[in-house]
Amino acid sequence: MGQQAWEARVSVKTTEGSVDEFMSRGNSGREILGQALRSSWDWAVRGWILALSPYRYPVKVNYAKWGKSGSSQCACDQSAESFIHLQLSCLLEHRRNARQEGHNRVAKIVENCMDNIHGNHRISVWDKQVSTFLHSLEMSRPQALLLNALTIEELGTWKRAIGQTRTPQQQAGRKRTLDDIKTYFDREDLTKRPDGMIFDFHHRTIYVIEVARTGDSPGSLRNRYLKKTFKYASIVEGLRKAFTPCKVEQITLVIGLLGSIEESRWRQSLEAFGMTRSQQDKLIRRCMVATIEGTHLVPVGVGDT
C-alpha cells in the first residue's frame, strides 16, 4: 500500500481521543502548542496526529499490526521500526541527518530569540567549542578585560572599563591571559560544544545553553534534561571558578518530537535569561513549530531507504 492510500485509510479513523488526552497534560505548554499547531504546515500536523494515534503512524511496527508486512524490524537492523526508534535512534544515515536538521532548526530559533535580549551587553557564540568562546572573550574588549581576575570590590571599575571603547586608564582586576583561563578546564571540556555560550557583562552572568529533542513523555523530557545538565556540569564548574564572582547559569531546553516541554522549567530558565512573558511565549511557540515540522523531516514508511 502506498503512502497516500495509507494516509487515506487512517484519516477516516477518529483520532480525537488520543489527541485530547495528549493535549490535556498539565505543565507541558499545551496552550501554546495549540497556537503552534495552527501555524505549522498541514503535512506536519497530519504527521503529528498520526504519531499520537495508536497504530496509525506509517512505520513497520504498525504495518505489521495491520497485516501489511511480515517483519517489524527496521532496515538498520538495530531494533523494531517504531515511531520513537525512527525519530530518535535509527542508525540509517538519511534519518540521522534529518534528526540533526530537526535539532538544528530548534537551536537556530533559540539563538535568534536569545541574541535579541540585551544584545548590546552580551557576547555570544553558537555551536562552537568552549575554547572558541573563551577566545571570543579575549578578542572582544580592550586589553582582554573580560578575562581579568576580579574581586567583588573591583566589579564596578571593571564594568565601567568594559563599557569604554578606548583602552581604560585604570587596570580593573588582575590581568590574565587565555592560557591562564584554560587551566581551569580539562582539555576534553575545552573541545565540548554546547549549543550556545553567552557572557552578559552587565549582569555578570555566563549562560551555557543546550537544546535537545526527545520523546514527549514526562519521563523522557526529564531524563534528557538531567543527562544534558550532567554533560556540561564540569564546564559550568570551570567557568564558575575561572570567572568568580560572575554567576554561571545552565539553560537546558528540552522539547518533545511532538511539541511537549516542561513548561515551568523553560519559563524559569528564560526568565533568568531576561525574557519577558511574551518573549518566552514567542520563543516557545516557534520552537514547537520547528520540532513538529522537524519530526516530519525524518522519512517514514516501508522502503524509504
Ligand SMILES: [Zn+2]
Ligand atoms: Zn533503524
